[in-house]
Amino acid sequence: MNLHIRIEAARNALSALGRQPISTAMTILALAIVIALPVGLFTVLTNMENLLGSWRNQAQISLFLHKDASPQAINRLQHTLAKTEGVVGVRYVSADAALAEFQKHSGMVAAIRTLGENPLPASFVVQLDPLRYPPSALQQLISHWAQDPAVATAQSDLHWVARLQAILALGQRAALILAVLLALGAVLVMGNTIRLHIAQRRDEIDVASLVGATRAFIRRPFLYQGLLQGAVAGLVAWGIVVAAFYWLQGPVDRVSALYGTQFSLVALTPEQGAVLVIASALLGWLGSLLAVGRHLDHTFA
């Protein structure tokens, strides 16, 4: 295929778009909004996952040990815990250390002295990566450790993480469904736009066909139009998502300050943005291909 034919087709496509700037801008904006919705939702979910990940050190399980657990049993348990996948840290808290900590934080020194002996057991504080296990597996893991002969009780604060994880999984599934539906919508929007362009340029198509234009020759400018509009819509969608996240950062800062933490929203990385533009261009191209294909089936029948 000669390059000059493609260049001419691209020029033809640009000139067709330039002849109707308002209609072109409206199509691009409509496509951009359709694309920005699922992309925005996916990005929100990704940020929530990041947030969950940043809390991983706070997701911990306390394994309280039997008072008569032997040092060998405690060592063996510590070794097992450290080797378990998803465990990011294991800290042994002796009975004395627990008592010291309790006295420090509770201020109930006198009350404890009346007991005569240290009532607190030794324990392991296990820090887990909450994203490593699905909620059911996490529960199984805790139950498994609770059955160790050295362990008296297992106490977990991971239930909220499990719930959040389940909600995120649901959100991801919903976002995927939305993305598929809206991608179909984008294809239809582009198909309809190209159908209108075809109707406006019907004379040109008919004349080109009479003087010996191939299907590919007639189709090419329309495909380039779809590709170009899709790519620009992808860029605009990227801009919409970035602007929305920039706008949301202020409220997010205020909320995270209330929790004594700091969290920065991440809109889209350059790589993700590039994928968005390419995917959007392909959607535009696909919409054009379907519309122009149907028309040419009639022309070349």
Place this chain on the structure above:
Amino acid sequence: MIRLINVTKHYPGRHHVLREVNLHLRKGEMALLTGPSGAGKSTLLKMLLRLEGVSNGTLMVNGVDLATLKRRHIPAYRRRIGVVFQDHKLLMDRDLFANVALTLQVAGLPARQVQSRVRAALDKVGLGDRLREYPATLSGGEQQRVGIARAIVHTPEILLADEPTGNLDPRLSNEILDLFRDFHHHGTTVLIATHDQGQIDRLGLPVLRLEGGRLHTPEDYQ
């Protein structure tokens, strides 16, 4: 060059447009196709352009049976033919250069060749100095000249014209038909559909007359 053997054309549920038509138009010949409105002149030209199929019989152009011509080969076949329409079929939003260049662009010619050949074709029809004008600024006769330039710019083997002088006054009609004669003298096979009796008498060319679906031709065109 163009050969029709017992060609019949009918549309479902309608009468026969052409009945067992026989014709042999040789390379470099020029003939007029006449007949009243609705006689089937345009249908015959459409069949030669492979816009319509043959119901029965054989239609061959340059040894190719159009009934067996594959769909993907139709564009290449049409590029060997030039066609002129009564209504010119010019693209009103393109200048004269772009209108004529289309024929060469579909054939994939490089821009430099397109440039020189379009200029030459428009020169030939007397519009070489108006390349950047738009069809709407031209008279009917001038528009038809652009249509002719578009039809001959790729030096086709066959030139078909469907009532090319239908909307023109006698003086302009003479000019247009003289252009066709000029191309014929350069070896192009020309078939012109017309019902203008004045022109038919003036040109003194072989006349192929369609009437009631039958084609009446001089004996050596059978």
